Amino acid sequence: xxxxxxxxxxxxxxxxxxxxxxxxxxxxxxxxxxxxxxxxxxxxxxxxxxxxxxxxxxxxxxxxxxxxxxxxxxxxxxxxxxxxxxxxxxxxxxxx
Numbered sequence: 206x207x208x209x210x211x212x213x214x215x216x217x218x219x220x221x222x223x224x225x226x227x228x229x230x231x232x233x234x235x236x237x238x239x240x241x242x243x244x245x246x247x248x249x250x251x252x253x254x255x256x257x258x259x260x261x262x263x264x265x266x267x268x269x270x271x272x273x274x275x276x277x278x279x280x281x282x283x284x285x286x287x288x289x290x291x292x293x294x295x296x297x298x299x300x301x
Contacts, residue, residue, distance in 0.1 A: 216223075
């Protein structure tokens with residue numbers, strides 16, 4: 206069974222095209238990073254990320270208030286979609 210009819214491809218002869226294509230991807234990625242910034246997840250921001258599942262989703266303010274009762278000032282943002290809510294931490298100052 207022959208998958209590729211002509212397996213001979215001149216990679217080195219096309220190196221300029223590949224380098225140009227790679228440079229375009231790198232420059233495009235840098236442009237996106239500079240315009241949109243980096244979105245740091247919980248791995249880099251520290252703390253705990255809660256993903257909560259509900260039968261019927263309450264308002265974001267109710268979720269924030271419930272978490273704020275146990276850990277005041279701990280929630281920096283809260284979002285919701287369909288049946289779940291996502292709460293991200295706020296870095297709290299540590300006391301030594």
